[in-house]
Amino acid sequence: MSAVMDAVGALPPRTGDRVIQFREALREAMSEEMRNDERIFLLGEEVAQYKGAYKVSEGMLEEFGPKRIIDTPISENGFAGLAIGAAMYGLKPIVEFMSWSFSLVAADQILNNAPKMLYMSGGQWGCPAVFRGNDGAGGQLGSTHSWCVEALYANVPGLKMAIPSCPYDAKGLLVTAIRDPDPVFFLESERMLGDKAHVPEEQYAIPFGQAYKHREGDACTLVSFGRPVNFCLEAADELATDGIEVDVLDMRTIRPLDIDSIIESVKKTNRIVIVDQSWPFAGIASEVMAQVCERCFDWLDHPPVRVTTDDVPTPYSKVLEQAYLPNAGKIVKAVKGAL
Amino acid sequence: MPTTTTQTRAGNNRAKGLAAKLPDKTLHGWLRDLLLMREFELRTMAAYQQAKIGGFCHVYNGQEACALGTIRSVEPDDPVITAYRDHGHALARGMDPKFCMAEMFGKVTGCAKGKGGSMHMFDKPNWLFGGHGIVSAQTPVGAGLAFAARYEWEVLKKGLDGGKAKKKVCLCYLGDGALNQGALHEAMNLAGLLSIPVIYIVENNGYSMGTAIHRGTTMAKDLGRKAAAYGIEYLEFDGMDMMDVYDNFKPFADVLRDEQRPGFVNLKTYRYQGHSMSDPQKYREKDEVLTYQERDPIVTLSDYLLNERESLTDEQYKDMQKDVKAQVRAAVEYAEESPEPDLSELYSDVYVNREKNLSPLGPDVYVEGAGNALLEGN
Numbered sequence: 001m002s003a004v005m006d007a008v009g010a011l012p013p014r015t016g017d018r019v020i021q022f023r024e025a026l027r028e029a030m031s032e033e034m035r036n037d038e039r040i041f042l043l044g045e046e047v048a049q050y051k052g053a054y055k056v057s058e059g060m061l062e063e064f065g066p067k068r069i070i071d072t073p074i075s076e077n078g079f080a081g082l083a084i085g086a087a088m089y090g091l092k093p094i095v096e097f098m099s100w101s102f103s104l105v106a107a108d109q110i111l112n113n114a115p116k117m118l119y120m121s122g123g124q125w126g127c128p129a130v131f132r133g134n135d136g137a138g139g140q141l142g143s144t145h146s147w148c149v150e151a152l153y154a155n156v157p158g159l160k161m162a163i164p165s166c167p168y169d170a171k172g173l174l175v176t177a178i179r180d181p182d183p184v185f186f187l188e189s190e191r192m193l194g195d196k197a198h199v200p201e202e203q204y205a206i207p208f209g210q211a212y213k214h215r216e217g218d219a220c221t222l223v224s225f226g227r228p229v230n231f232c233l234e235a236a237d238e239l240a241t242d243g244i245e246v247d248v249l250d251m252r253t254i255r256p257l258d259i260d261s262i263i264e265s266v267k268k269t270n271r272i273v274i275v276d277q278s279w280p281f282a283g284i285a286s287e288v289m290a291q292v293c294e295r296c297f298d299w300l301d302h303p304p305v306r307v308t309t310d311d312v313p314t315p316y317s318k319v320l321e322q323a324y325l326p327n328a329g330k331i332v333k334a335v336k337g338a339l
Numbered sequence: 340m341p342t343t344t345t346q347t348r349a350g351n352n353r354a355k356g357l358a359a360k361l362p363d364k365t366l367h368g369w370l371r372d373l374l375l376m377r378e379f380e381l382r383t384m385a386a387y388q389q390a391k392i393g394g395f396c397h398v399y400n401g402q403e404a405c406a407l408g409t410i411r412s413v414e415p416d417d418p419v420i421t422a423y424r425d426h427g428h429a430l431a432r433g434m435d436p437k438f439c440m441a442e443m444f445g446k447v448t449g450c451a452k453g454k455g456g457s458m459h460m461f462d463k464p465n466w467l468f469g470g471h472g473i474v475s476a477q478t479p480v481g482a483g484l485a486f487a488a489r490y491e492w493e494v495l496k497k498g499l500d501g502g503k504a505k506k507k508v509c510l511c512y513l514g515d516g517a518l519n520q521g522a523l524h525e526a527m528n529l530a531g532l533l534s535i536p537v538i539y540i541v542e543n544n545g546y547s548m549g550t551a552i553h554r555g556t557t558m559a560k561d562l563g564r565k566a567a568a569y570g571i572e573y574l575e576f577d578g579m580d581m582m583d584v585y586d587n588f589k590p591f592a593d594v595l596r597d598e599q600r601p602g603f604v605n606l607k608t609y610r611y612q613g614h615s616m617s618d619p620q621k622y623r624e625k626d627e628v629l630t631y632q633e634r635d636p637i638v639t640l641s642d643y644l645l646n647e648r649e650s651l652t653d654e655q656y657k658d659m660q661k662d663v664k665a666q667v668r669a670a671v672e673y674a675e676e677s678p679e680p681d682l683s684e685l686y687s688d689v690y691v692n693r694e695k696n697l698s699p700l701g702p703d704v705y706v707e708g709a710g711n712a713l714l715e716g717n
Contacts, residue, residue: 078526
């Protein structure tokens with residue numbers, strides 16, 4: 001299956017006049033699914049009366065009422081576990097973590113119970129829940145609040161993980177996440193919630209495991225997911241001024257990972273740079289590199305290159321934090337180094 | 340918000356209690372169930388010693404009246420969830436002992452296809468949502484089951500299966516060792532706050548592995564204050580006597596079901612065996628075990644039926660014991676003779692919607708030359 005270049009099948013066009021914020025795209029996905037399926041409910045800290053700590057759920061309490069939009073106390077392990085029980089019973093919970101950083105105190109529930117229940121019960125009970133919230137650094141929140149959990153959590157079989165990079169994908173991927181019968185970890189970014197772009201009004205579901213190719217080029221394959229996809233696009237613009245055209249692949253989901261599209265691109269470009277906003281050690285970038293080496297080693301004209309955050313706890317200082325994160329400049333340098 | 344009352348009831352006068360009013364057939368059935376649970380564990384221990392059963396294994400001898408008395412007080416489709424000392428709950432819920440034994444033998448005919456083991460008994464037809472291995476991890480999940488049952492009745496207004504909605508309670512069991520895990524306190528706070536009809540049943544056998552309760556738990560003699568802190572109704576009573584458990588628990592559960600709010604029960608009980616099969620039990624005196632064995636739930640109920648109620652004859656009782664022994668022997672034979680899981684089961688039940696490329700390896704993504712070819716040669 002090759003990467004999606006344009007609207008395929010039932011997917012509406014990515015361009016148009018209806019411009020909304022990333023957070024509104026998320027809200028549309030949830031609200032429309034909730035209108036169609038009464039088994040779905042949203043719970044988390046400040047999701048109801050406060051209208052969402054980041055205003056993602058604004059207006060949902062008024063529409064769906066307090067039985068379906070549920071404020072919880074600050075007890076992630078408790079309410080994540082509650083959602084897992086409800087999902088086993090047959091409901092479809094959406095859990096909002098104010099930040100994925102806070103999900104660490106719910107690790108036993110979300111890692112030991114959600115993804116393993118189907119297996120441990122011999123297929124009797126799964127966990128059709130969505131866990132969503134902000135992931136990643138960039139807001140000067142210091143080490144404890146800046147987690148990128150993708151590498152840590154994607155390690156666990158039984159869960160799926162989606163990481164949208166733009167409002168269009170945010171809506172389409174969240175719809176798929178809600179409809180999926182397996183536990184889905186949905187990683188948003190507080191830095192992107194205000195991003196505006198065209199989002200179709202209609203409800204659409206973007207299939208998991210299909211990368212989106214934002215740009216076409218044959219000099220190098222640039223692979224990323226989530227917020228850094230935007231840095232890759234900036235870098236691609238800059239590289240183009242030097243006459244270097246690159247494939248920019250947005251993975252959209254990490255589990256499943258559309259390795260086929262990556263391999264197809266690498267067989268064309270013979271070079272790959274992977275951009276990952278988490279740490280380098282045993283990260284998603286490492287996983288992509290491993291799979292590329294396993295599957296198309298002989299097609300590579302240069303060792304795979306990764307651009308990640310530095311291998312240190314996230315600093316508070318704005319200067320240090322910016323230095324720590326991936327950015328377009330680092331990506332340009334990495335691509336040029338791989339040519 | 341629920342009102343909170345703290346109450347302690349002494350053992351009832353057995354002949355005047357609710358259980359005594361039940362038909363002979365029901366009480367004889369209870370006795371048979373208790374015998375089955377005991378015999379099953381004796382066979383489990385033997386099989387474990389023969390290395391037929393692997394991993395951790397925690398037996399239920401002595402505590403049988405806790406699970407049976409509470410489970411017989413509720414409806415067969417009320418959700419039940421428990422910790423890892425779960426064989427008794429599975430049998431009380433109606434699981435065929437052969438599926439329970441086969442699970443421990445790791446056979447594909449086990450209740451979870453041999454993927455769960457002793458600590459993870461799951462039985463969908465009997466509404467048993469597990470056996471859970473991490474201490475107290477089941478307590479928020481139990482709140483979720485009860486939340487969902489209430490949601491079904493209150494929001495969906497019909498059953499998820501399309502049937503009629505009804506008020507349910509969830510029975511969520513825990514050992515006294517689970518009292519000090521944060522998960523329980525978060526779950527109790529949520530249950531109190533959202534008025535969730537979950538009943539936390541502490542099977543208080545006095546030991547968290549080898550640590551006596553007062554060494555690990557504050558206010559161990561007054562657990563009611565913990566429930567009160569979360570606005571949860573509390574009840575404590577002796578868990579060694581089946582009829583006593585029923586007499587105390589049935590009205591308690593009925594009220595909580597009707598009023599859709601949580602409860603917390605402190606069931607005083609005792610485990611005759613060690614924490615797990617590998618426990619040398621150096622932390623307690625033999626006399627302590629013998630003291631409790633004098634109040635054995637099987638002896639108490641059989642005494643009542645044979646001598647006080649006189650509804651059961653010695654001969655009938657002997658037949659019952661013989662019948663139970665045969666059933667458990669057959670369960671062991673079934674487990675022995677059942678096939679091992681096919682290696683393809685390694686990759687089944689990981690996902691409901693198993694899409695392509697969910698995993699870098701496995702039967703549906705295996706590519707020639709890829710490293711770590713797990714299935715190579717199989």
